[in-house]
Amino acid sequence: MKRNLIRHYIRGNAGVLLITWLLFNTTYALSFAYIPTYIKMTGGNTYDVGLTYALGTLALALTLPLGGYLTDRLGRRFVINLCTWIIAILTFPFIYAPAWYYITIYYVLNMFFSFHQPALMAILADSLPRDRVVSGFLFTSILPTLPMVVLMPVGGLIISTYGLTGFKLAFLISGILAVVAAVIRTIYIRETMTTGNAATVITLTEAYRSLIITMRGISGRVRSLLLSALLISMAASPMTSIAQVYGIYVMNLSPTQWGELMSLALIITIALTSYLSLRPRLNEDRLIMLLITSSIAVNAIALIPGPTPFIIYAVAYQVTNTIVLTALQGMITKSVPMEVRGRMSSAYIMLQLLGQSLGNYLIASLYGFNKTVLFIIPLTILMVNLIVIRERFNP
Incomplete structure (x- = not known):
């Protein structure tokens, strides 16, 4: 039975996404994961x-609203291929960064043209049986991270050994791998949805208007899931940026040691998600509540002075964040009709990113006054989230 379940996750479009996500995760492990240190x-x-x-x-x-709208109007494949090629090409400028604000410009441009994420989620949901969407999202989000278990420390070692030259080498390799991924998607991705007139001119205003109309029609439970994604992303924002700075410059970890911690987190995440994705029945509400409660606990542990509590926090919080956000995305996507999945995926990712943006800016602004805000602010946000969503969940 488990073999039949796995077959759903590795064939067709799902298999193409697995392979290309494996390549992009390799680029992340070698270079993008260390952008805070690069800055x-x-x-x-x-x-x-x-x-x-x-x-x-x-x-x-x-x-993202434009990406979601284009996904539902022009098809998943067109949006995926367009953006994949643009962000692959935009990886190479990171090689030249004489000052930190060059990195900021490159990063913002790379993110600006990553609006194909709703198309990726929509085509994956379209390609899976409805009762396996959540477990499929968990499986396909974690399996491609396997190279990161080894390559996160390798990326840290390259940077520790060669400094800025190491960054240039890492981004050169990353750019080449990204181009390979773009070629694979262009050749093998197959459209899953019948589209309308591709020649229609689509404006950003029209995309936002369509998203608002779609949001008005969703259920209260889906709204609760979206709110939870916003708050969890806001609380989780330090793990992609400031937590690395704290670990290296306050706890005196080397980039290699930070990479080893993230690799350990990945190993645990892979083991847990493999178990969850292969379960015949998965109580999704209970899983979400358990993960949020665990995130509250690890942020409280991080307030204890010393490197050991921080190490526990860095590993455990990475695990809980990865699983809970992936599960939420799967729950939301499967709860809406196919014809609006692109727009709903864009709404989810947009709220997730807005949460990250707000969290990063808030914590970065207060970090200079008291470094414990790195843990206190997420702890508070998660407790509020737990209270808000209890009424909509049935654990």
Whole structure:
């Protein structure tokens, strides 16, 4: 039975996404994961790190409604191939960064043209049986992270050994791998939806209007899931940026050691999601509540002085964030009709990114006054989220 379940996740479009996500995760492990350190090495400070991530997530959030609308109007394949080629090409400029704000500009541009994410989620949901969408999202989000288990420490070692030259080499390799992924998607991705007139001119205003209309028609439960995604993303924002700075510059971890912690988190995440995705029945509401409660606990542990509580926090919080956000996305996508999945996926990702942007900016602004805001603010947000969603969930 488990073999039949796995077959759904590795054939057709799902298999193409698995392979290309594997390549993109390799590029992330070698280079993009260490952008906070890259900014610090080129003259930036902690506030500049938070600002870069805030601007990047905001740029993507603004274009996501267009991506979702194009996904439902012109088809999944067109949007996926267009954006994949653009972001592959935009990887190469990171090689040249004489000052930190060059990295900010490159990162914002890369995020701006990543509005194909709703198309990726929609084509994956279209290609899976409805009762396997959530478990399929978990499986296909985690399996491609396997290279990161090894390559996160390798990326950290390259940077620790060669400094800025190591960053240039890492982004060169990343750009080449991204182009390979773009070629694979162009050849093998298959459309899953009958589209209308592709020649129709579509405006950003029309895309936003359509998204608003779609949001009005969703159920109260889906609204609760979207709100939860916003709050969890806001609380989780330090893990992609400021937590790395705290670990390296306050806890005196090397980039290699940080990479090893993230690899450990990936191993645990892969084990847990593999177990969850292969279960015949999955109580999704209970899973979400358990993960949020666990996130509250690890942020509380991080307030204890010393490197050991921080290490527990860094590993455990990465695990809970990855699983809960992936599960929420699957629950939302399967709860709406196929013809609006692109727009609903864009709404989910937009709220997720807005949460990250707000969280990064808020914590970066207060970090200089008291570094414990890195844990106190997420702890508070998660407790509010737990209270808000209890009424809509049936654990």
